[in-house]
Amino acid sequence: MDWHEYLSQVTRDIDDPGEASEVRQELLSHLTLLAEELAQEGCDQESAQCASV
Secondary structure, three states, X not given: OOHHHHHHHHHOOOOOHXXXXXXXXXXXXXXXXXXXXXXXXXXXXXXXXXXXX
Protein backbone atom coordinates (compact mmCIF):
# COMPACT_ATOMS: atom_id res chain seq x y z
CA MET A 1 0.00 0.00 0.00
CA ASP A 2 1.45 3.37 -0.94
CA TRP A 3 1.33 6.39 1.36
CA HIS A 4 -1.44 8.15 -0.57
CA GLU A 5 -3.70 5.12 -0.33
CA TYR A 6 -2.85 4.63 3.35
CA LEU A 7 -3.53 8.26 4.25
CA SER A 8 -6.83 8.23 2.35
CA GLN A 9 -7.91 5.06 4.11
CA VAL A 10 -6.97 6.32 7.57
CA THR A 11 -8.73 9.68 7.15
CA ARG A 12 -11.81 8.59 5.17
CA ASP A 13 -14.13 8.83 8.19
CA ILE A 14 -13.11 12.37 9.12
CA ASP A 15 -15.98 14.56 7.94
CA ASP A 16 -14.25 17.94 8.15
CA PRO A 17 -11.95 18.36 5.10
CA GLY A 18 -9.68 20.77 6.96
CA GLU A 19 -9.24 18.38 9.85
CA ALA A 20 -8.65 15.46 7.47
CA SER A 21 -5.97 17.48 5.72
CA GLU A 22 -4.25 18.29 9.02
CA VAL A 23 -4.29 14.64 10.05
CA ARG A 24 -2.87 13.61 6.66
CA GLN A 25 -0.07 16.16 6.95
CA GLU A 26 0.80 15.02 10.47
CA LEU A 27 0.82 11.35 9.49
CA LEU A 28 2.85 12.11 6.37
CA SER A 29 5.42 13.85 8.53
CA HIS A 30 5.74 10.78 10.74
CA LEU A 31 5.90 8.40 7.77
CA THR A 32 8.62 10.51 6.17
CA LEU A 33 10.72 10.52 9.34
CA LEU A 34 10.34 6.77 9.77
CA ALA A 35 11.27 6.11 6.13
CA GLU A 36 14.34 8.33 6.53
CA GLU A 37 15.39 6.37 9.63
CA LEU A 38 14.94 3.06 7.79
CA ALA A 39 16.95 4.38 4.84
CA GLN A 40 19.77 5.39 7.19
CA GLU A 41 19.76 1.83 8.51
CA GLY A 42 20.35 0.51 5.00
CA CYS A 43 16.93 0.07 3.41
CA ASP A 44 16.50 1.35 -0.10
CA GLN A 45 13.99 4.18 -0.43
CA GLU A 46 11.15 2.07 -1.83
CA SER A 47 11.53 -0.60 0.86
CA ALA A 48 11.74 2.06 3.55
CA GLN A 49 8.49 3.66 2.37
CA CYS A 50 6.71 0.30 2.23
CA ALA A 51 7.95 -0.70 5.67
CA SER A 52 6.87 2.58 7.25
CA VAL A 53 3.16 2.02 6.56
